[in-house]
Amino acid sequence: MTTADDLADRVRDGELRIHELEAHADHDTAAEARRLVVERETGVDLETIADYGFPAAEAEPNIENMIGAAQVPMGVVGPATVDGGAADGEYYLPLATTEGALLASVNRGLSVIGAAGGATARVTKSGMTRAPVFRVDGVAEAAETVEWVGENFETLREAAEATTSHGELLGVEPYVVGDSVYLRFAYDTKDAMGMNMATIATGEACDVIEAETDASLVALSGNLCSDKKPAAVNAVEGRGRSVSADVEIPRETVEKRLHTSPEAIVEINTRKNLVGSAKAGSLGFNAHVANAVAAMFLATGQDEAQVVEGANAITTAETTADGGLYVSVSLASLEVGTVGGGTKLPTQAAGLEILGLRGGGNPAGSNADALAEAIAVGALAGELSLLAALGSRHLSSAHADLGR
Amino acid sequence: MTTADDLADRVRDGELRIHELEAHADHDTAAEARRLVVERETGVDLETIADYGFPAAEAEPNIENMIGAAQVPMGVVGPATVDGGAADGEYYLPLATTEGALLASVNRGLSVIGAAGGATARVTKSGMTRAPVFRVDGVAEAAETVEWVGENFETLREAAEATTSHGELLGVEPYVVGDSVYLRFAYDTKDAMGMNMATIATGEACDVIEAETDASLVALSGNLCSDKKPAAVNAVEGRGRSVSADVEIPRETVEKRLHTSPEAIVEINTRKNLVGSAKAGSLGFNAHVANAVAAMFLATGQDEAQVVEGANAITTAETTADGGLYVSVSLASLEVGTVGGGTKLPTQAAGLEILGLRGGGNPAGSNADALAEAIAVGALAGELSLLAALGSRHLSSAHADLGR
Amino acid sequence: MTTADDLADRVRDGELRIHELEAHADHDTAAEARRLVVERETGVDLETIADYGFPAAEAEPNIENMIGAAQVPMGVVGPATVDGGAADGEYYLPLATTEGALLASVNRGLSVIGAAGGATARVTKSGMTRAPVFRVDGVAEAAETVEWVGENFETLREAAEATTSHGELLGVEPYVVGDSVYLRFAYDTKDAMGMNMATIATGEACDVIEAETDASLVALSGNLCSDKKPAAVNAVEGRGRSVSADVEIPRETVEKRLHTSPEAIVEINTRKNLVGSAKAGSLGFNAHVANAVAAMFLATGQDEAQVVEGANAITTAETTADGGLYVSVSLASLEVGTVGGGTKLPTQAAGLEILGLRGGGNPAGSNADALAEAIAVGALAGELSLLAALGSRHLSSAHADLGR
């Protein structure tokens, strides 16, 4: 039997490369060998990284060259009271983060939301996108290609959907720039985040387009998708779930629990989240939605790089007719799933279970919808809490106390 | 001695709230009690989350309401050969992710970069920002306030720097929108990411401004900072480190190792990363820089929500005079630190140690600079590899093989 | 009969206000009276402004408080050889401008394009938009409103189209932000630019929505239209016509006529128009498309403020397989008409007649399509010429010779 020491020796001797070790030993031994390689070369002790709580083989779909696990503190806040299109009832929200004061902030927000009877949430648009780019002979052929695509949607749909048991092609939006044609395919991917499903399905549709037209595929992603980049196309048109949450809070609650007034919060939201972001040339008109998104993504096995699009959010605040406070948050492009990807890993699966949203929903897609709504409510709570904190001017002291 | 069971009972009975448990027991017991609360209410088994490898008390600066830890698979790629302004030599890069195929992709890129003699990297701008917003009486007073700030920079510098032993105020940029004045303070925060340092120092400067002018502070952050939002002000002017990395690869290496040509990569980069992103209204002109940033952030204790700004990156590709390939990536706003925040947590500290960049650098700031350069090289490798994969058209099949 | 002097006296005496004069005299006398008012108060001689070549009454639909006309030098360039979807053949392009060197630049470009056999142009998307904003009770009602709109498109179409003999409602795209619902109505407005047609038709549809749902109209334009503002929604999705033009130029022609090389132009286009604009956080990836757009808008009676959206353009440049140069320009949101608005004014009508595109086309919409294509070719010529000028480094000297 090959030992980790043997493998590490062979890497040192140039016989093996570090990504080849799983071919020569089980996954845990391979990970141990890699740690040895790094420890020998750098003198670092990787014991803490080695202290992971799952068989390395289970992480095979999620990582290569594994050496162990990063451990990120996880906590819960809530319960969050949610009246959603899919979510309904009380939820503890799991968050994993290293950002001190974040859970305290969200928890405070949820507490106030709860006192006000809970938050409402709705998914208002849905669709995972992939946008290949084709080379054509010029703008005349570009126009012909666009026309062909418009006339042959059914053909493309059949090709795309043949690759998936769940996914449905919702539409194809064309964009022409000179001799490049971009086709933004949008899919209903049910409870999966759906990036891979969309990629594979679109690949099949691209084969049809190449066979039937003169267009040549340049790249299966032409950045009009747009994945993991800050992009207006997502902020405007949505990607994954477009989800909104809101709450109406009585004036008395704002004053007693948040130590500020509805008017102060409205003013801060306008000058900071609306006008400040406007002046900053931003696609994010909020205070710190990305914090809740990142922490709930980590805790539930979502793709951390998609926090980028998760930050495409607008927070609004108004006074109500009876002197209370209305606050909403609308996330344009929240890409989430409750199956596939990182959701199968043990701690992440547990995170989803805390929410009662692990695996496929009934009907299909409802678990991912509910997850989106739960994240939106978490983000709403964070917004409310930070706006209130700014209102009472203790942002820096809160960080001084809790942050470091 | 209070047990976790006792605490959980008292939460159930409404005597305690879940954020109050650390006042009644040690941190690990409090975490256990919280797990019990959640387990009882949801019927979920949180054993895997309980399997964390550090004393809960150590995570106190990083989280509240802790129940355990999320474990994210961590691996290493490389070694990366880096000729940096601060980084120099060979580095294994630690990445934590659940995105299958990512480490394989970056590793392949680094291998090719190594074969080409390594990558060059430089930090070209540096400064952590915080931008409070003030209310003034109107545009006349706004103009006066801007003038006052211009004339009293030294006073503001003294006030701000009095709060910090390391930080230096580099400048204050004013922006006027009607009766709101935004002042973007930029600091050299050395090896700290610096958000809290900047917030506290700016708070002190704000006190001076309120005392000496008629302007009233509305919020310590007015979103022109801009933290954790996609914003042009960061993409254009930078925040944290602006860092670039590049490499020149001989034609033969491109053909033999990447199975494509320099011309194909240049075309893909142009149609996808430049023109496609242009059409998408994007601030990210790259393929998947956020992937490397998110994974290295997780592995080294950075703030995951700042992946948002980390995605403000431009990738360029050109053919060289001798038929080779030049590729670069420039990240406008990479906010990193090697001290403070999540860097003290055990697995994250180990991640930094793998890089040899844990703690303060000598000179101060050089470790964070080197970390920025290492991340940039990781991102460069990922870009190179994905562009090449698109070139040889196996993006979807790579995911099919590795991703799920 | 009231004289201009009388009217001016009465304005001076506070009996009349300057916008009331047409009620007391014919339009030319009213304009004369207004000039007198201004001349008396400011001591300025307005003779040149008085020297306008059309009856003031004819400008009634275009201006109030008229005092005369601004005279902007107009010239012609070309002929432009255009192979368009609607345009076909040779066109002299009329441009009105005060920007020295502009016509020379466009003319040079057209000359080279002509030598290369002409440019190709196509309208690839079309639709004038108007997006009212509604207030709803919260995100739940927002979701219901969106659903209602989706299910009642035919009802909205009938209401909208009842207001117009030509316009057709193409679609309604909903956007939710908290308790605001935006509905972007898109119309085929044929040969009219269509802003007013779209506004009136949408107003009617809004009445239906208010009658049938609980949503309340806040403003007939909610800025997702988006008219006369730089906005990604237009740059990405288009407004008015999305039109592209391109040309392939033999290497020899580039060298002999433009004194540069295809490679130099490609490099400049990449570093300036693509990467430079990317770094600038721009929605315009071109050199000076707005110049041609503004000048042709002025010469043909278009709305000068819509030059804003006309600048949402991407220029691309590539070397061709045989060493030549391919250049394209794609304008996302060119709002043009050949009927209505300023097109009826004498000099502007003459501008359209130079193009042979005055009035309604056959089929309807073809004249406006052809105008869009002609402008795109003019813009293409300007891009080509400026890129070449930058290539041979005489931008500043060209301005030194011609500009002042």
Added chain:
Amino acid sequence: MTTADDLADRVRDGELRIHELEAHADHDTAAEARRLVVERETGVDLETIADYGFPAAEAEPNIENMIGAAQVPMGVVGPATVDGGAADGEYYLPLATTEGALLASVNRGLSVIGAAGGATARVTKSGMTRAPVFRVDGVAEAAETVEWVGENFETLREAAEATTSHGELLGVEPYVVGDSVYLRFAYDTKDAMGMNMATIATGEACDVIEAETDASLVALSGNLCSDKKPAAVNAVEGRGRSVSADVEIPRETVEKRLHTSPEAIVEINTRKNLVGSAKAGSLGFNAHVANAVAAMFLATGQDEAQVVEGANAITTAETTADGGLYVSVSLASLEVGTVGGGTKLPTQAAGLEILGLRGGGNPAGSNADALAEAIAVGALAGELSLLAALGSRHLSSAHADLGR
């Protein structure tokens, strides 16, 4: 003596090209000949275009290939009461437009502003920019170049300022993207809009950079300037003048004169100009600032293509402590001059004279500052009026009455 007929014949016969006619006859005859050429080829009567009121030779710095003039209806609104940093007192504002209802709208706004005691206006930032792009050997050389520029500002200043008697170099901001270095030069160009001055001065500085460093100039404009493109760099950092105007209007005035309430206007401004533009991915958070800018640009000889940047404006609205209305507009990048360019043409010079702002100011720059302030007040009036019109829901009917 050569006649227009002769010249037209020679063009027909291929002996002359249309841009060569001024070499063979005086400017008016050349223009006549060009009209003949067009008339013969197209059968169009260009009499109206021929009816221009200035010697063609005077327009030589502004146009080539002249055939006559476009006549755009010009009117006046006001008087506008302005308390500016440079402007002071009452001003009739000249506007040239074909957009019916525009002057009525601005006039109504000015009337209300006047009733409220006038508007305040201030220029809060100033600087005309030009940003060349250089090619360097890679990111290491990019960093060196940036460092060199930082250390040699005085040398660059001397070189740049040697080309101009008035202009002053204010600063140079570097941006690095891979092997491209962009340097954004900012100048105080006094009463000139300054684009040409900045271009020529920067050209000289570029010569120094090329002589002293290894950087090679690729293009004198690298689009980070950014001229005539919608770009965040201008919206955030400013270009030309950053100018704000505001007014406080008593509640009673809002109700009686505008037939709406401060609360209604604030709500419309928030949902439309702030949230709607946010959702649109816009750089323009206003209703129709571009209308006033375009019309005043035309009437005063500004560059119509720079309306693009003129639309980078934010409108804010608040209720005041005593129940009144505060409205402001802030234009980030208004590029104006009172000398040079189109300001010398007769009708445009008269437009400036109506304002009392023709030619150089005392002190230098004050006339252009005052022009910027006057335009800002015109834009403010337009915003106020349109917001009020939306409030009382007669946008479409106003257009129905006035627009067509």
